[in-house]
Amino acid sequence: xxxxxxxxxxxxxxxxxxxxxxxxxxxxxxxxxxxxxxxxxxxxxxxxxxxxxxxxxxxxxxxxxxxxxxxxxxxxxxxxxxxxxxxxxxxxxxxxxxxxxxxxxxxxxxxxxxxxxxxxxxxxxxxxxxxxxxxxxxxxxxxx
Amino acid sequence: xxxxxxxxxxxxxxxxxxxxxxxxxxxxxxxxxxxxxxxxxxxxxxxxxxxxxxxxxxxxxxxxxxxxxxxxxxxxxxxxxxxxxxxxxxxxxxxxxxxxxxxxxxxxxxxxxxxxxxx
Numbered sequence: 692x693x694x695x696x697x698x699x700x701x702x703x704x705x706x707x708x709x710x711x712x713x714x715x716x717x718x719x720x721x722x723x724x725x726x727x728x729x730x731x732x733x734x735x736x737x738x739x740x741x742x743x744x745x746x747x748x749x750x751x752x753x754x755x756x757x758x759x760x761x762x763x764x765x766x767x768x769x770x771x772x773x774x775x776x777x778x779x780x781x782x783x784x785x786x787x788x789x790x791x792x793x794x795x796x797x798x799x800x801x802x803x804x805x806x807x808x809x810x811x812x813x814x815x816x817x818x819x820x821x822x823x824x825x826x827x828x829x830x831x832x833x834x835x
Numbered sequence: 836x837x838x839x840x841x842x843x844x845x846x847x848x849x850x851x852x853x854x855x856x857x858x859x860x861x862x863x864x865x866x867x868x869x870x871x872x873x874x875x876x877x878x879x880x881x882x883x884x885x886x887x888x889x890x891x892x893x894x895x896x897x898x899x900x901x902x903x904x905x906x907x908x909x910x911x912x913x914x915x916x917x918x919x920x921x922x923x924x925x926x927x928x929x930x931x932x933x934x935x936x937x938x939x940x941x942x943x944x945x946x947x948x949x950x951x952x953x954x
Contacts, residue, residue, distance in 0.1 A: 708861075709859070709860045709861035710861055712860060712861050712892075713838075713857065713859075713861070716890075731921070734890075734921055738890075738892060738925070741859060741860075741892050742892060742893060745859070745860040745892065745894060748860070749860070804893035804896060804897065804929060805892070805893045807929070808892075808893055808925070808928060808929065811928050812928075
């Protein structure tokens, strides 16, 4: 596939189980590849989306398996935007401090690593609260 | 379905865990089981061989963070070997090289345990 046409929109909705993480990654990798990103960047985008969805499953839905995660992708003017929407518990990213990695390992604090990775892997990470009690994580990567 | 496999081998007094495929929040419990079994058997010297691991997320990294202190408190450790660059980059982003030992191959990692015994 070499389609680099402007404005490609795609959508995937899956149930909130970790079993679906592989399907989510495959979907996102295809989108990123078709958008023209290198293999290395495709892997980074895929991992960032995995982390975002894992957080939704764990924190927003507390491992309840029959809720929905919606992933919308948009590629426009060299900018890939991935919106991940859930209707679970509201999540305030400001409550999670940026980890000091050395302290982090000492304290065996495992949570929060996903958010930290997302910021490292993507160009932009935003959290929004939408109407109808929906939460949305927006991940952006620019095609350099 | 994420394809993941974990296998534990004994090499002398060292236990080698071979991980294969995709290590994410879905498959991480399989790796936790392997560590729990090692602890139940009082085996604290562990080398994780990443030769066949293609993918890791923070859920996988969290497993090592959760078990490493127990191993070290019992005169053991978790050492890593044979890691592909893409996987190593994630460990690096999260600061693991400050606190864990990484080796090009499994034998080097096993030898390190032997050195620390003879000291």
